[in-house]
Amino acid sequence: MNATLFFAGMCAAILLLPGCGGGEDPVITSYDPYQGSEGVRMDILDNAPPTEVFENDAFNIVVKLHNKGAYDLIPTVERPEELAYFQLAYDSFYFLPLDATVAVPLEAKKYENQDGGFELVEFIMTAKAIEGQREAPTTQLLFTLCYPYHTTFRSDVCIDGDPFGMDVRHKTCDSQTQTFSNQGAPIAVTKVEPRMPTRRNNNRREVAPSFIITLKNLGNGNVLQRSSSPQQDCVGMSGAGHGTWGTATVTARLSDEPLSCIPQKISFMDRNQATTTCKLASQDGFIPLEVLSRPDVLFVDVDYLYVTSETKEIRIRR
Amino acid sequence: MAPDMSRMKDRVWSSTRSLGNRVSHVGRSGANTFRGLKSGASSIGHSTRGAFASSYKAFFWVALIIHLVDAIWMGFDRPTGGYATVVAMYFILSIWAWFLFEHHGFMRSVGSLVWYVLISLFCVFAPLSRALFPSANPVFLGLSIPEMLHFVLLIIPVWAVYVGTAFNYGAMKPIRFIWFFLIVGLMIYAIFSSSFLVGLPGAEESTAPIGKVADKIAQGLRGFWEGLVGIPGQVITDIKNKTLPDYTAQVDRNAQGQLGVYIENLDTTQKTYYYEQPVDAFATIIARSFEGETAVKNSCTLEANHRIIKGDMRGYERFTLAPGEMRQMVCSFDASLYDENHVNVTRDTTVRVFFQSRFTFETWGYVTYSFIDRNLSLNLRNQKKDIHQLYGLDPYPEAVYTDGPIKLGLVDPHHPLELPYSVYRAQPLLPLFGIKIDNKDRFGRIINITELNFTIPAPLEIDRDRCIPRNTITQHVFADDAHTYSIEKPITYARDQTAIVIQCPLQLDPGDVDEFLGSGGVSINTFAVKARYDYELVRPALPITLEGPRI
Numbered sequence: 001m002n003a004t005l006f007f008a009g010m011c012a013a014i015l016l017l018p019g020c021g022g023g024e025d026p027v028i029t030s031y032d033p034y035q036g037s038e039g040v041r042m043d044i045l046d047n048a049p050p051t052e053v054f055e056n057d058a059f060n061i062v063v064k065l066h067n068k069g070a071y072d073l074i075p076t077v078e079r080p081e082e083l084a085y086f087q088l089a090y091d092s093f094y095f096l097p098l099d100a101t102v103a104v105p106l107e108a109k110k111y112e113n114q115d116g117g118f119e120l121v122e123f124i125m126t127a128k129a130i131e132g133q134r135e136a137p138t139t140q141l142l143f144t145l146c147y148p149y150h151t152t153f154r155s156d157v158c159i160d161g162d163p164f165g166m167d168v169r170h171k172t173c174d175s176q177t178q179t180f181s182n183q184g185a186p187i188a189v190t191k192v193e194p195r196m197p198t199r200r201n202n203n204r205r206e207v208a209p210s211f212i213i214t215l216k217n218l219g220n221g222n223v224l225q226r227s228s229s230p231q232q233d234c235v236g237m238s239g240a241g242h243g244t245w246g247t248a249t250v251t252a253r254l255s256d257e258p259l260s261c262i263p264q265k266i267s268f269m270d271r272n273q274a275t276t277t278c279k280l281a282s283q284d285g286f287i288p289l290e291v292l293s294r295p296d297v298l299f300v301d302v303d304y305l306y307v308t309s310e311t312k313e314i315r316i317r318r
Numbered sequence: 319m320a321p322d323m324s325r326m327k328d329r330v331w332s333s334t335r336s337l338g339n340r341v342s343h344v345g346r347s348g349a350n351t352f353r354g355l356k357s358g359a360s361s362i363g364h365s366t367r368g369a370f371a372s373s374y375k376a377f378f379w380v381a382l383i384i385h386l387v388d389a390i391w392m393g394f395d396r397p398t399g400g401y402a403t404v405v406a407m408y409f410i411l412s413i414w415a416w417f418l419f420e421h422h423g424f425m426r427s428v429g430s431l432v433w434y435v436l437i438s439l440f441c442v443f444a445p446l447s448r449a450l451f452p453s454a455n456p457v458f459l460g461l462s463i464p465e466m467l468h469f470v471l472l473i474i475p476v477w478a479v480y481v482g483t484a485f486n487y488g489a490m491k492p493i494r495f496i497w498f499f500l501i502v503g504l505m506i507y508a509i510f511s512s513s514f515l516v517g518l519p520g521a522e523e524s525t526a527p528i529g530k531v532a533d534k535i536a537q538g539l540r541g542f543w544e545g546l547v548g549i550p551g552q553v554i555t556d557i558k559n560k561t562l563p564d565y566t567a568q569v570d571r572n573a574q575g576q577l578g579v580y581i582e583n584l585d586t587t588q589k590t591y592y593y594e595q596p597v598d599a600f601a602t603i604i605a606r607s608f609e610g611e612t613a614v615k616n617s618c619t620l621e622a623n624h625r626i627i628k629g630d631m632r633g634y635e636r637f638t639l640a641p642g643e644m645r646q647m648v649c650s651f652d653a654s655l656y657d658e659n660h661v662n663v664t665r666d667t668t669v670r671v672f673f674q675s676r677f678t679f680e681t682w683g684y685v686t687y688s689f690i691d692r693n694l695s696l697n698l699r700n701q702k703k704d705i706h707q708l709y710g711l712d713p714y715p716e717a718v719y720t721d722g723p724i725k726l727g728l729v730d731p732h733h734p735l736e737l738p739y740s741v742y743r744a745q746p747l748l749p750l751f752g753i754k755i756d757n758k759d760r761f762g763r764i765i766n767i768t769e770l771n772f773t774i775p776a777p778l779e780i781d782r783d784r785c786i787p788r789n790t791i792t793q794h795v796f797a798d799d800a801h802t803y804s805i806e807k808p809i810t811y812a813r814d815q816t817a818i819v820i821q822c823p824l825q826l827d828p829g830d831v832d833e834f835l836g837s838g839g840v841s842i843n844t845f846a847v848k849a850r851y852d853y854e855l856v857r858p859a860l861p862i863t864l865e866g867p868r869i
Binding site: 270 | 462684693694708720722765800836845848
């Protein structure tokens with residue numbers, strides 16, 4: 001019996017001992033893609049194009065388009081033109097005609113792909129024969145990238161029924177100005193200033209929360225207002241009137257309550273910075289507050305097209 | 319055919335009488351002839367005041383201004399240039415004269431109208447007389463008949479002289495005084511600016527001491543006279559060239575040597591030639607072109623004692639030079655050079671041999687403009703972004719022209735276009751596209767431009783109907799994504815002309831702006847101009863001495 005028990009104990013020990021030692025505890029990591037101030041990055045590969053080409057010669061142009069932001073440039077049913085539009089502009093006096101517009105999908109950075117999606121765009125370009133007596137003219141290639149993008153901002157805010165601290169009772173939270181650096185997009189909400197006007201209605205405390213939101217263009221590109229067709233906006237730019245350059249559309253909500261932002265179309269004309277004031281859209285903006293203060297969540301969404309450009313000089317030799 | 323001047327005099331007389339002025343004498347001969355006008359007018363010796371005198375003075379000044387515009391601005395250019403303008407101006411003068419001088423008896427003075435029209439026709443057609451004589455042969459002090467005619471035409475403003483001599487009033491005296499000083503001033507200007515005489519054939523001196531002094535005096539007098547009579551060419555050329563719109567560019571520097579045709583290493587076999595010893599001179603000619611072979615037609619001359627003696631090129635008259643090829647040319651003058659039918663060497667004489675080459679060459683000019691959507695530009699400027707740095711664009715257009723004997727200017731240096739040029743999508747207003755083709759070589763000249771092409775990148779175009787001068791750019795071809803505009807007939811340069819300017823407005827259909835600017839809102843476009851021309855290059859060798867007979 002003892003031997004049987006001993007044998008059974010040994011077997012159990014053989015089976016159980018490996019589970020007791022040496023194994024790493026699984027670490028549950030979190031990843032926040034809403035960081036960084038880049039959208040889609042455009043990198044022209046070294047020597048593609050080369051700095052010097054010969055007349056009548058073909059050469060490669062390779063550009064890496066890399067989505068370093070948090071917004072997916074992948075067409076959906078609702079947004080079928082959600083792509084990055086790349087265009088190469090060149091002086092037709094020196095190069096043969098080329099269909100130099102390409103649209104590419106680019107996945108945003110996310111937990112599974114923390115570096116973001118990228119694509120290589122390649123063109124084969126041919127230099128024309130140099131007309132006339134010139135020996136080695138130089139010309140410029142202009143690379144333009146235009147893409148629809150979206151900034152998603154979320155932050156805890158405080159709906160404060162006693163903003164001046166007159167009530168001695170303990171408050172859950174205090175409303176105060178908050179600053180932010182970026183949200184994984186070239187346009188970022190950089191400051192939120194709450195305004196909490198209060199009133200008493202039938203002996204009930206009411207508050208009309210509003211927020212002065214400051215946004216900034218952190219990239220080196222330009223903002224263009226987005227319409228229903230980003231392709232048309234980016235490739236044709238026919239609709240780009242005076243009000244569209246430097247303009248983005250802002251929508252905001254406080255949890256599920258939509259906010260009305262004035263102006264809704266913000267302009268980055270002044271030092272790359274824009275400001276809008278958002279308050280509750282319902283009735284006169286006042287909501288009843290049962291407690292002295294309570295936390296809430298502010299959501300801000302910014303829709304726009306973003307345009308970046310780069311140039312490269314090329315010498316053409318005979 | 320002459321106007322009824324008695325009525326005119328009556329009118330002046332009555333006007334002055336009404337003002338209470340003293341009338342010393344009024345010719346009432348009633349001669350209905352120009353002679354009558356002259357004699358009658360010269361006899362009017364009183365001060366003129368009042369409306370009529372003012373009208374005559376106004377007429378005088380307008381006539382003078384029209385003359386100066388015709389002479390200095392247009393260079394009596396017939397029948398090209400502003401020919402229609404000239405005809406219109408003189409026609410208006412005729413009608414004005416008819417109204418001014420003949421307002422009595424309107425219908426009875428048809429004859430005088432014909433007379434006034436004849437004066438204007440003379441003004442219009444007299445400059446054509448220059449074309450009746452050869453311009454290359456100097457007949458008096460190195461001047462050809464056309465040059466002398468030009469001078470005479472310049473200093474005699476026919477209408478102004480007619481009015482001035484017809485009305486010998488006191489008021490005309492200051493006008494004549496001013497006119498005198500104007501002429502003297504123009505002459506002085508011509509003398510002091512006659513540096514063009516230096517280095518030209520005939521400006522040499524003899525080597526004998528006494529002959530030197532005599533030649534110095536003669537040369538001084540000749541220079542003075544040539545300065546005087548050189549007014550037309552010199553003043554007009556200076557003024558015309560200075561008043562032409564200016565366009566410049568930089569020479570395109572090439573690594574493989576400069577383009578063009580050059581005569582170099584000019585020399586003679588000796589510095590002094592004994593009497594009746596043949597003269598041999600040589601030079602090297604080089605052509606550098608990317609456009610293939612260059613055909614040259616050569617000659618040589620020797621000038622002394624106001625005679626031009628043509629040398630024997632000994633088979634080097636015509637040949638073709640491959641790109642970069644260099645050839646030697648030899649020119650000989652035999653013993654007959656010294657005889658009285660040629661230089662007539664009676665004493666030591668310093669002369670110079672000239673080599674001339676005529677060839678056809680091409681010069682290209684290029685200018686790159688950048689354009690930007692106006693709203694994008696506004697947006698960037700409001701954001702205080704440096705557009706030039708952002709897009710790597712030049713702030714001003716940089717034009718270059720390929721080397722050669724001419725300058726091809728494409729950028730107005732006084733008002734350069736600021737780049738990138740803002741284009742308003744709804745109504746694209748574009749700049750003027752202008753070129754200036756200017757002679758670069760002091761001793762050479764452009765004979766004519768046989769081919770002139772403007773390559774304008776599509777969808778930009780030029781408005782041919784609004785080019786200045788009009789009807790210059792008439793041909794158009796569209797190929798390879800570009801519009802090519804060209805001239806139909808060669809443009810001939812006058813002998814004293816150094817430059818031409820052509821300006822054409824650029825245009826862009828509003829429907830093509832999107833295509834033009836592209837999705838980035840910025841476009842870079844190169845405009846090219848090709849000028850093919852006949853050119854004459856002249857190079858003098860070092861001076862040599864021809865000794866006179868020793869016995």
